[in-house]
Amino acid sequence: MPAAMEFSSLSAASCVLQGRSLVAGHAEGELLFADMGLSFWGGVDPFTGEVIDRHHPLNGQCLAGRVLAIPSGRGSCTGSSVMMELLSGEHAPTALVMAEADEILTLGVLVAERLFQRSIAVLCIGHEAFARLRGQAYARLEGEQLTLYPQRPADAQPTRVASVHQQPAFSTALALSEGDRALLDGSQGQAAQVAMQLVLRMAELQGATELLDVTQAHIDGCIYTGPASLRFAEQLVAWGAKVRVPTTLNSISVDQRRWRALGIDAAFGEPASALGDAYMAMGAQLSFTCAPYLLDSAPAAGEQIVWAESNAVVYANSVLGARTLKYPDYLDICIALTGRAPKVGCHLDAHRLASLQIELPTLGELDDAFYPLLGYHIGLLCGSRIPLVRGLEHAQPTLDDLKAFGAAFATSSAAPLFHIAGVTPEALAPEKVIHSDQTTPTERISLDDLRRSWDELNSARDAEVGLIALGNPHFSLSEFASLAALCQGRHKHAAVSLAITCGRAILEQARAAGHIAVLEAFGATLITDTCWCMLGEPVVPTHCRSLMTNSGKYAHYAPGLVGRSVHFASLAECVDAACSGQASGRLPRWLQPAAPVENPTHV
CATH class of the missing domain: 3.30.499.10 (Aconitase, domain 3)
Structure with missing residues (x-):
């Protein structure tokens, strides 16, 4: 539901915005503003309140005691848990102001309010009003009203997380069975x-x-x-x-x-x-x-x-x-x-229709690094909008490709759904997922655009690799088969760890199929129950300065979560690096610019 917006000047030093209160409260403090959504899981340290997402403009900033203004959340559903952890301690922002209502962060506040009697104000003001926060230094929130100041006002009285002494009587207007x-x-x-x-x-x-x-x-x-x-x-x-x-x-x-x-x-x-x-x-x-x-x-x-x-x-x-x-x-x-x-x-x-069309450039022969990179890049373009991707009608991505695309897309966007024309089930007839009564905007992606996202995910500058991290999301049986074929008859470098995370059920299927014996002979470590977003030292070796992964999701989160730089590449490149201890740094062929065509010689 869009927030109502009103603008007025209190004085030359301030302006007032009116929004929709998601969690009621009064707060004020230094304004911490960014025009990029933030995933609290993997993006904010729950024990210090520091922004640890190395790709975010607020990286290194501390949320504690400040009015945080972001257009929306994004990425992991676990953001609500991080918000609750912040509220249970002393490192939460004093208020949250967003352009769009965000269920993940708001729910974290509501649970903390119910269990820990601690809360902060949450206000949604819409995109037009949100743009007016840029350049402001201080904010004061009272109910549905937000007052902005270009500098700290003389009567400033910064607030902290509020204590909720009494839960209000519960009532609802919803129709109940x-x-x-x-x-x-x-x-x-x-x-x-x-x-x-x-x-x-x-x-x-x-x-x-x-x-x-x-x-x-x-x-x-x-x-x-x-x-x-x-x-x-x-x-x-x-x-x-x-x-x-x-x-x-x-x-x-x-x-x-x-x-x-x-x-x-x-x-x-x-x-x-x-x-x-x-x-x-x-x-x-x-x-x-x-x-x-x-x-x-x-x-x-x-x-x-x-x-x-x-x-x-x-x-x-x-x-x-x-x-x-x-x-x-x-x-x-x-x-x-x-x-x-x-x-x-x-x-x-x-609510399952696309609100943005994505057109891809002409592509050469693709490898498995293409789909997580594309998902990550499209997620950055979409924000919370559902995309329809055109240009893969004849590419025949596998379920593993779609899994990797979706994980990276979910990392960089807030959208719960994507459509790929001619590929995903609801977009086999693409016109059925487009609004018929309105124009759907189109974004065209170039190879140069994809190269910029490739460089963003490849944060490592040293060719040395200490860890190969595979299985984010958890490996499938077909991924085990592909990896075993690449590892057959080879053995990893002694200085490199290679670890794969997966579910217990898939592990047993892979063992029955003979894949695990091949991988254990190669020197791989198998880890169940958990995933790379939760693993740190010593599974991530203390001597490891940079790691390699084929996961767009983990390539994004690892620098903040484990403090290592990342090489992002295909599964085959990961196995080669596991054997050599070095990342090749090669660009995939589909990302390389086409060679110039020479003019024919006329005799």
Whole structure:
């Protein structure tokens, strides 16, 4: 719902903007402004409040005590958990001002408000008003009104995170079924009651008028971001929480069976493992994978589901044709506990249409590095808009290609869905995913554009490689087959680690197919249950200065998460570097400029 906007001058030193309050409150402080969306997971340190996304203009800035202004969130659904961790300590911004309503960050505030009695104001002001924040130094927020100052005002009284001493009486205007009311009145237990309150609160913020039934859930909140994430889950268990629909679990933060053998500090390993146990105590399945679409329980086209984990959401919507929002951590488990979700967004036909067309240049023969690079670049162009990509009608991308595209796209954008003309199921007839009553803008991508994103993902300047990181998202059986073929009869360099993350089910399938024996002979390490976005030292070797990956998602996050520079390349290049200890630095052929055509010689 667009925010209403009003502009007026209080004096030569200030202006006032009017917006829509997502979380009510009063706050003021130094304005920290950026015109790029920010993923709090992988982009903000939950224990210090520092922006650690090395690709973001706010990199190195601290959020604590400042009014943060960003157009929207982006990337990971775990941003809500990071926001809650910040609020449970002393490192949160004092208020959040956005151009677009962001469910992920807002939900983190609402959960902290409910569990920790700590909150900040969240205001949505629309894009036109948001542009007026550029160059301002100080902001004062009172309810739905935002006052801006070009310098710190004389009467400035900077605020901190607010304490909520009393929860207001809960009420809702949504149409409720008899079952909804039974959950809300507490007759199904306190966990279900609190879960329904949060579902309804978010539904109202999203503009829903009713709820719908979901058939399954995938929980991303089992990632350990700090003590607050474990406290939330254990509180639900103490309240008697039990899921009402089949529920799978995302990657957790450690390999639950082997974290001690991998050298993980018990101060991290024990609570991270306990968090997985807490969600299983609620009735969730022991799946521990960020690629639930590889499981036998993957949803069918048109199925209404609640999935979190950004890459899984994008794959479910785009490749499977299932229907889910990009659900924030904690709202995912709340919906699993109630079986009910807001009837909005990508659950509805009208909200699955493309609002941007992307035209690709003429391309040569492609390798597997093309699709994550393209997904990352298109995500940067889209923001929260759903794209229709044209130019791959005859390329025949595999499911692994679409998986890599979607993961990188979900990293750099806030959109829950993409269409590829002639490829993804809803865009086999591309005209069906375009608004018929309005003009859809078109962006044309050049090879030079893709080269700039290639250079952004390739942050390493030293050819030496200490680690090959594969499996973000988790490896599929076909990826194991491809990797085994590349590694057959070879052995990695002694100074290089090569590690692959995957789900337990896929690992056993790959072992039965003979792929794991080949990879272990090569010198690879297999890690289940967790993923690269949660792994640090010593799995990332202490001596390693730069790593290599074929994941656009991890190439983006690794510099901030583990402090290493990155070589991004194809799977074949990764294996070659594992054997030599050196990155070749070669550009793929499809990214190289065409050789000039010489004029024919006339006799």
